[in-house]
Amino acid sequence: MIVFNLLLYYLVIIPISLLPFPVLYGFSNFLYFIFYYVTGYRKKVVLNNIRNSFPGKSEKEVQEICQKFYKHFCDIVVESVKTFTIAERQVRKRFTVSNPELSDKYYNDKRSVIFAGGHYNNWELLAVGMDQCIKHKAVGLYTPLSNKFFDDKMQKTRSRFGLIMLSTKAAKRYADTNKDKLTGMVFGFDQSPSNPKSAYWMKFLNQDTGMQYGVEKFAKDYNYPVIYGTINKVKRGHYRLDLVLVTDQPQETPYGFIIEEINHLLEKDIIKKPEYWLWTHKRWKHKKPVNSE
Numbered sequence: 001m002i003v004f005n006l007l008l009y010y011l012v013i014i015p016i017s018l019l020p021f022p023v024l025y026g027f028s029n030f031l032y033f034i035f036y037y038v039t040g041y042r043k044k045v046v047l048n049n050i051r052n053s054f055p056g057k058s059e060k061e062v063q064e065i066c067q068k069f070y071k072h073f074c075d076i077v078v079e080s081v082k083t084f085t086i087a088e089r090q091v092r093k094r095f096t097v098s099n100p101e102l103s104d105k106y107y108n109d110k111r112s113v114i115f116a117g118g119h120y121n122n123w124e125l126l127a128v129g130m131d132q133c134i135k136h137k138a139v140g141l142y143t144p145l146s147n148k149f150f151d152d153k154m155q156k157t158r159s160r161f162g163l164i165m166l167s168t169k170a171a172k173r174y175a176d177t178n179k180d181k182l183t184g185m186v187f188g189f190d191q192s193p194s195n196p197k198s199a200y201w202m203k204f205l206n207q208d209t210g211m212q213y214g215v216e217k218f219a220k221d222y223n224y225p226v227i228y229g230t231i232n233k234v235k236r237g238h239y240r241l242d243l244v245l246v247t248d249q250p251q252e253t254p255y256g257f258i259i260e261e262i263n264h265l266l267e268k269d270i271i272k273k274p275e276y277w278l279w280t281h282k283r284w285k286h287k288k289p290v291n292s293e
Helices: 001-015 021-039 043-051 057-083 089-096 101-108 124-132 148-158 168-177 214-222 257-270
Strands: 095-097 113-117 138-142 164-167 183-187 200-204 207-211 225-234 238-247
Touching: 001 043, 001 057, 001 148, 001 238, 021 057, 021 257, 043 057, 057 095, 057 124, 089 238, 101 113, 101 200, 101 238, 113 124, 124 138, 124 183, 124 225, 124 238, 138 168, 164 168, 164 225, 164 238, 168 183, 168 214, 183 214, 200 257, 207 257, 214 257, 238 257
Parallel strands: 095 238, 113 183, 113 225, 138 164, 138 183
Antiparallel strands: 200 207, 225 238
């Protein structure tokens, strides 16, 4: 396995990542043909998710969203590979924050913050570019990969330009021991938590959906303002992060307010441009437990 990982990384991934963007997008077009027309990679899952999320859309509209998604998904694949060797000037050119003054205000007030976002558009480019765009020290929370070799490579890639990578289990310890540092905790919140009984349940895209509670719990424990981030695709390979304040008094909000707000904002983004969300995951594999909120 170690030999295979080394060969895959140094003979395939790195050489591909060194290719210029026009060539990479040619490769993306080829991947789209393979994924969409030849192998049908997770196509049943994608179509089922879209149909259930948009029951009012015709089958033609569902198929159009699916097709657009696979084109975008293949771009995300090659852009993510590119992050292994991308130059800092390219990151600054391709990832920007439209209104950093929103989070800068809390930096000036000496308050750490939470940046929350879903798997929408290019989150990998956000990882390598976020620390350059804000005054806070960006700390990205992630779930470690089972493959230790690629887990190490992904950590190093994402932290090349300043981002600190922490496992979700280490986040609390970091916050407790670095209270003097102004931190921007980057949460990639998701649906379909591992334990449906401990999830927060709400309607999301017309379905009962279990939500991870981590963003709200962390915000309330440390009284960090919560800022939602929308990653907008400006054009192919170029993204802009728009920040929206959810609350700067999390401890005064009722139970579930933060979770519902960030997911409602994500839902609006998905409804506006559904092809940019990651539809390949089985987000609704769990059923709502009886008597759950």
